[in-house]
Amino acid sequence: MDDKKVVEVLKILEDNARLTPKEIADMTGYDEKEVEEIIKAKEEDGTILKYKTLIDWENVGEEFVYAIIDVRVTLTREKGYDDIAKRIAKYPEVHAVRLISGDYDFQVVVKGKSLKDVAFFVAEKISTIPEVRDTFTHFVLRSYKEEGVLLFKDEEDRRLAFAP
Amino acid sequence: MKRTGGLRLPRRISERVDSIKPSGIRKFFDLVMGRPDVISLGVGEPDFPVPWRIRDEMIYSLEKGITSYTSNHGLPELREEIARYYKKFGVRYVDPNNIIITTGVSEGIDLALRALINPGDAVLIPEPAYVSYKPLTILAGGEAVTIPTTPDFKPSYELLARFAKRCDPKAIVINYPNNPTGVSYSKKELEEIADLAIEFDLVIISDEIYAELTYSGKHVSIASLNGMEERTVILNGFSKAFAMTGLRVGYAIAPPDIAEAMLKIHQYCMLCAPITSQIGALEALRGCEEELDNIRAEYMRRRNFFVKRLSNIFEIRKPDGAFYAFPKIEGYGLSSEEFTERLLMDKGVAVVPGNAFGDCGEGYIRCAYAVTMEKLKEAVDRIEDFVKNL
Numbered sequence: 001m002d003d004k005k006v007v008e009v010l011k012i013l014e015d016n017a018r019l020t021p022k023e024i025a026d027m028t029g030y031d032e033k034e035v036e037e038i039i040k041a042k043e044e045d046g047t048i049l050k051y052k053t054l055i056d057w058e059n060v061g062e063e064f065v066y067a068i069i070d071v072r073v074t075l076t077r078e079k080g081y082d083d084i085a086k087r088i089a090k091y092p093e094v095h096a097v098r099l100i101s102g103d104y105d106f107q108v109v110v111k112g113k114s115l116k117d118v119a120f121f122v123a124e125k126i127s128t129i130p131e132v133r134d135t136f137t138h139f140v141l142r143s144y145k146e147e148g149v150l151l152f153k154d155e156e157d158r159r160l161a162f163a164p
Numbered sequence: 165m166k167r168t169g170g171l172r173l174p175r176r177i178s179e180r181v182d183s184i185k186p187s188g189i190r191k192f193f194d195l196v197m198g199r200p201d202v203i204s205l206g207v208g209e210p211d212f213p214v215p216w217r218i219r220d221e222m223i224y225s226l227e228k229g230i231t232s233y234t235s236n237h238g239l240p241e242l243r244e245e246i247a248r249y250y251k252k253f254g255v256r257y258v259d260p261n262n263i264i265i266t267t268g269v270s271e272g273i274d275l276a277l278r279a280l281i282n283p284g285d286a287v288l289i290p291e292p293a294y295v296s297y298k299p300l301t302i303l304a305g306g307e308a309v310t311i312p313t314t315p316d317f318k319p320s321y322e323l324l325a326r327f328a329k330r331c332d333p334k335a336i337v338i339n340y341p342n343n344p345t346g347v348s349y350s351k352k353e354l355e356e357i358a359d360l361a362i363e364f365d366l367v368i369i370s371d372e373i374y375a376e377l378t379y380s381g382k383h384v385s386i387a388s389l390n391g392m393e394e395r396t397v398i399l400n401g402f403s404k405a406f407a408m409t410g411l412r413v414g415y416a417i418a419p420p421d422i423a424e425a426m427l428k429i430h431q432y433c434m435l436c437a438p439i440t441s442q443i444g445a446l447e448a449l450r451g452c453e454e455e456l457d458n459i460r461a462e463y464m465r466r467r468n469f470f471v472k473r474l475s476n477i478f479e480i481r482k483p484d485g486a487f488y489a490f491p492k493i494e495g496y497g498l499s500s501e502e503f504t505e506r507l508l509m510d511k512g513v514a515v516v517p518g519n520a521f522g523d524c525g526e527g528y529i530r531c532a533y534a535v536t537m538e539k540l541k542e543a544v545d546r547i548e549d550f551v552k553n554l
Contacts (some may be wrong), residue, residue: 011461012167012465016537022467023541026468026469026472026473027465027466027468027469027537028465028468029472030466041262108235132223142444154211157211157374159204159207159209159211160193160207161192161193161202161204161207161514162189162193162196162206162514162516163197163206163207163208164187164189164208164294164296164343164516164520
């Protein structure tokens with residue numbers, strides 16, 4: 001499989017997962033069969049993890065509360081970063097877990113229905129992990145950009161309909 | 165009040181200006197008015213916004229109150245950056261003193277033609293060509309000798325020489341990747357033009373505004389060929405690659421004597437290019453390579469998709485660059501203008517009739533694929549539908 005072609009197909013899919021192999025083939029000039037094979041292979045080997053949709057839930061009145069939790073931990077011989085991270089990551093309420101540099105060890109993004117939901121989750125499930133020394137919770141008030149996509153619209157196409 | 169004159173009123177416009185036809189696409193403007201469903205493939209302008217870092221630099225410069233004139237030449241930092249940048253297209257060395265920052269390539273074309281032409285001098289213009297070359301040649305007092313390059317859109321040596329022998333031309337205007345055909349020239353094809361330039365002692369005015377948007381191979385400036393530097397005026401700018409159309413900033417790289425002559429005109433008619441735009445241009449060259457790569461890749465995908473779909477409907481040559489497809493619409497019993505008008509009225513898709521780019525463009529339409537993939541898909545569906553019912 002041609003690496004360059006794989007990367008090009010993945011780039012296109014990353015931006016728009018709804019394109020069909022036929023459309024991707026037209027966009028790249030590759031063979032449709034080849035595109036299908038690339039996608040299949042990359043789904044199987046775990047390169048393509050999941051096809052998702054980026055949704056602005058506020059638009060339909062569904063509100064979620066997001067919080068970014070800075071977590072500081074104590075490491076022991078038995079429990080390293082990976083062990084602790086995995087334990088946190090397995091909760092469905094947890095949206096993301098990242099090992100970070102700086103004052104804290106992990107950045108955990110938690111998604112919940114309400115402020116209380118999130119606060120109790122942190123208090124009951126994260127702070128109580130023996131290796132967790134302390135946590136610092138930041139509630140997200142508004143999001144302006146997610147996954148490289150602007151969540152506000154302040155520019156429009158002002159071009160004339162005809163220009164030489 | 166004294167009543168004098170009056171008789172001259174109907175003839176007060178210069179005959180030269182009067183002889184120039186207004187742009188052929190003007191009438192279509194009225195037709196799209198008030199039609200929100202129109203998908204326009206008629207725009208020779210990128211749909212990407214100007215990269216934010218360019219805009220941010222310009223805003224910052226305004227905050228600092230940098231709003232004065234620059235030297236006639238343009239900002240020295242920008243000219244140095246351009247001199248370095250143009251090596252990318254094969255030109256070994258550019259002296260920043262031979263660069264003039266212009267208000268877009270449009271001004272550069274005007275300056276070059278006015279700097280070179282004596283009354284009656286012939287200028288070769290291979291067509292289909294960008295709309296301004298011919299009128300600006302006439303305005304400069306020259307004679308525009310248009311050369312049809314259909315159907316392959318390549319100005320071969322034989323073709324050019326046939327015309328050159330008849331009119332003893334002073335210059336030739338080339339544009340590649342080409343607006344409206346999207347065709348670019350290989351090094352071998354450029355060598356043919358170079359041979360002609362030497363044989364007939366021509367100055368080459370090379371409009372390379374779409375150089376960055378080259379998808380097949382790499383853009384090579386004709387000035388990089390042996391002996392061409394001393395007879396080539398390179399014109400380029402920031403409108404297409406960096407979407408800075410309304411900011412009006414471009415540049416000319418010319419041999420010293422021509423650069424000096426062009427600067428003379430520039431200093432009287434323009435003084436200098438807008439400083440804010442020059443600052444934006446500097447940032448474009450310094451910090452936007454990655455964004456440019458992404459933009460180029462996206463255009464290439466659109467080109468592949470669009471041309472593939474169009475080729476099911478029309479005879480079409482795969483464009484090498486720019487963001488135009490130029491399919492042949494002959495065989496449907498409609499002229500370019502009729503086709504354009506009916507496509508617009510029936511299906512709400514705006515394109516430009518090929519004859520806007522010269523008589524030999526008759527039988528073609530120009531479709532710009534500078535719209536999102538979704539719109540492009542919709543547009544090509546509508547075109548397909550339209551043609552089916554013809």
